[in-house]
Every structure is written in structure tokens, then in C-alpha cells.
Amino acid sequence: MDEVVGRTVLVDTMLVAALSRWPGAAVVNLGAGFCTRPYRLDLPGCREMVEADDPAVVDLKSRILHDRRPTCPVRRIPLDVRDGTALDAVLAATGxxxxxxxxxxxxxxxxxxxxxxxxxxxxxxxxxxxxxxxxIVSASSATQMRDIARRIPGGLALFGLDSLAPLEDPGWQVVAYRALPAAHPRYGTSSRALVDGVLALDRQQPTR
Ligand SMILES: C[S@@+](CC[C@H](N)C(=O)[O-])C[C@H]1O[C@@H](n2cnc3c(N)ncnc32)[C@H](O)[C@@H]1O
Structure with a gap:
């Protein structure tokens, strides 16, 4: 639980910093779930918050929050992020x-x-x-989480990372990396092992 709260606080801080770097930007929150960031946080310069998740989550959240006033315009859309065509359309329209x-x-x-x-x-x-x-969640943390998730009926498929290649190879570069307060490399792992944390990524600049 501490890790989740620490993660949310890090994302809050890094998002406010990003909005001061790109004033007037829209924020597309994928897998937004029951995140209430635009209701509990001032987001100066946020043009719009677009929240995407499973249709049932979007519907329930809209009903729960219908009489709450956000600090920036909020739009909710049902979306499976694995549907590249639908996600591309959302990003193109918002951009x-x-x-x-x-x-x-x-x-x-x-x-x-x-x-x-x-x-x-x-x-x-x-x-x-x-x-x-x-x-990001390291491969070793995902293994531990999977052990806990096994107790949930039906189980949960969880995947960790042992490198940043899946993010960097398609065209992103890490510009900030904040470890979660509770994250630490386990004894015996290499000093280069990933630890759970929050990344800020920029588009890679084309090499001349
Ligand atoms: C652990 S919750 C995180 C919610 C929120 N972002 C937060 O930090 O409080 C993960 C969310 O991702 C959503 N999710 C998982 N797979 C998804 C997919 N393929 N497409 C869209 N949303 C997905 C789930 O429905 C859930 O709301």
C-alpha cells in the first residue's frame, strides 16, 4: 500500500512539473481507473484530462463523480489500450x-x-x-506480486521489466527516474537491476 501511495505522489509531482514545461497540454490518462487527480489536485495549465479505461470502470466512475467539480475539463472514454488503432485515434484527436x-x-x-x-x-x-x-515494476517485484495474486480466484497475469528496452526501442528516452520509497535492489542482484519507480520519458530526438 505504501508503494501505491508513494507512486501516486510521485506522479502528481512529475505531472505538475510536466504541465509547467508544456503549458496548455492535455493529459491522457490510460488505465485511469478510479484516479481522482483532477478532483483533488490543482493542475495549472491542463487543457483537458482524458481518462481511458474499461467501459464498466468509466461508466461507474462517471456516475460516482457526476456532481463533483474538477479543476480542469475531464473527458472519459472507454478504451482497451491494446487496441492500437483506437488509441492512435484518441491521441490524434486530442493532439x-x-x-x-x-x-x-x-x-x-x-x-x-x-x-x-x-x-x-x-x-x-x-x-x-x-x-x-x-x-515500472521490476521482473523480481512482478514475481512477488504474482505469488500474492495467485490467491485471487482466477489469478492475475502480471508482467515486470528487466530492462527499459520495451519503452526506449520504440522511440522514448528516459529523462527522469524516481525510485519508489519502498523500492530497493534485492541482495545479490546487479547494481544495474531495475527498481520499481516512476519514469518521465520524452520523445527521442532524431540523430542528425
Ligand atoms: C492498478 S489500476 C490503476 C488505476 C489508476 N491509474 C491509479 O493509479 O490509481 C489499473 C487500471 O488499468 C486498467 N486496465 C488494465 N488493462 C487495461 C487495458 N488493456 N485497457 C485499458 N485499461 C486497462 C484497469 O481497468 C484498472 O483501472
């Missing part, structure tokens, strides 16, 4: 009126490596998508 910052908090752990690489590629394909905030 028509200015830069787009993407947030994926708590989402990537549900995507198997090919789906993660495809997602990173779809985000990189839209030039107006300028920045991406993503938390």
Missing part, C-alpha cells in the same frame, strides 16, 4: 489542439511485453504526444 502528456500509472504491469512495446510505439507515432509518465 489536434496542442501537446499531449500521457500518464500510465499502475497499467504497464498488466501488459505482456509485446503489448507494452506496441503501446510505446503507438504513443511515439504521434508527434504531438510529447511526454509520458509511467511507473
Amino acid at each position: 489536434r489542439t496542442g501537446p499531449v502528456i500521457v500518464v500510465t500509472e499502475g497499467l504497464l504491469v498488466y501488459l505482456p511485453p509485446p503489448a507494452l512495446t506496441a503501446l510505446a510505439g503507438t504513443l511515439a507515432a504521434q508527434r504531438t504526444t510529447v511526454h509520458w509518465l509511467a511507473d
Whole structure:
């Protein structure tokens, strides 16, 4: 639980910093779930918050929050992020009126490596998508989480990372990496092992 709260606080801070770098940007929050960031946080310069998730989640959240006033315009859309064509259309439409910052908090752990690489590629394909905030879970943490998830009826498929290649190869570069407070390399792992944390990524600049 501490890790989830720490993760959310890091994303809050990094998102406010990103919005001051790109004033007037829209934020596309993929796998937004029941995140209430535009209700509990001032987001100066946020043109619009687009929240995407499973249709049932979007519907329930809209009903729960119907009488709450957000600090920036909020639009909710049903979307499976593995549907590259639908995601591309959302990014293209949102990017028509200015830069787009993407947030994926708590989402990537549900995507198997090919789906993660495809997602990173779809985000990189839209030039107006300028920045991406993503938390990452290491392969060793995902193994521990899977052991706990096994107790849930039906189980849960969870995937960790042992390198940043699935994010970097499709066209992103890490510009900030904040480890979660509770994250630390386990004894015996290489000093280069990934630790759970939140990344800020920019589009890779073309090499001349
Ligand atoms: C752990 S929750 C995180 C919610 C929120 N971002 C937060 O940090 O509080 C993961 C969310 O991702 C959503 N999700 C998982 N797979 C998805 C997919 N393929 N497409 C869209 N949303 C997905 C789930 O429905 C859930 O709301």
C-alpha cells in the first residue's frame, strides 16, 4: 500500500512539473481507473484530462463523480489500450489542439511485453504526444506480486521489466527516474537491476 501511495505522489509531482514545461497540454490518462487527480489536485495549465479505461470502470466512475467539480475539463472514454488503432485515434484527436502528456500509472504491469512495446510505439507515432509518465515494476517485484495474486480466484497475469528496452526501442528516452520509497535492489542482484519507480520519458530526438 505504501508503494501505491508513494507512486501516486510521485506522479502528481512529475505531472505538475510536466504541465509547467508544456503549458496548455492535455493529459491522457490510460488505465485511469478510479484516479481522482483532477478532483483533488490543482493542475495549472491542463487543457483537458482524458481518462481511458474499461467501459464498466468509466461508466461507474462517471456516475460516482457526476456532481463533483474538477479543476480542469475531464473527458472519459472507454478504451482497451491494446487496441492500437483506437488509441492512435484518441491521441490524434486530442493532439489536434496542442501537446499531449500521457500518464500510465499502475497499467504497464498488466501488459505482456509485446503489448507494452506496441503501446510505446503507438504513443511515439504521434508527434504531438510529447511526454509520458509511467511507473515500472521490476521482473523480481512482478514475481512477488504474482505469488500474492495467485490467491485471487482466477489469478492475475502480471508482467515486470528487466530492462527499459520495451519503452526506449520504440522511440522514448528516459529523462527522469524516481525510485519508489519502498523500492530497493534485492541482495545479490546487479547494481544495474531495475527498481520499481516512476519514469518521465520524452520523445527521442532524431540523430542528425
Ligand atoms: C492498478 S489500476 C490503476 C488505476 C489508476 N491509474 C491509479 O493509479 O490509481 C489499473 C487500471 O488499468 C486498467 N486496465 C488494465 N488493462 C487495461 C487495458 N488493456 N485497457 C485499458 N485499461 C486497462 C484497469 O481497468 C484498472 O483501472
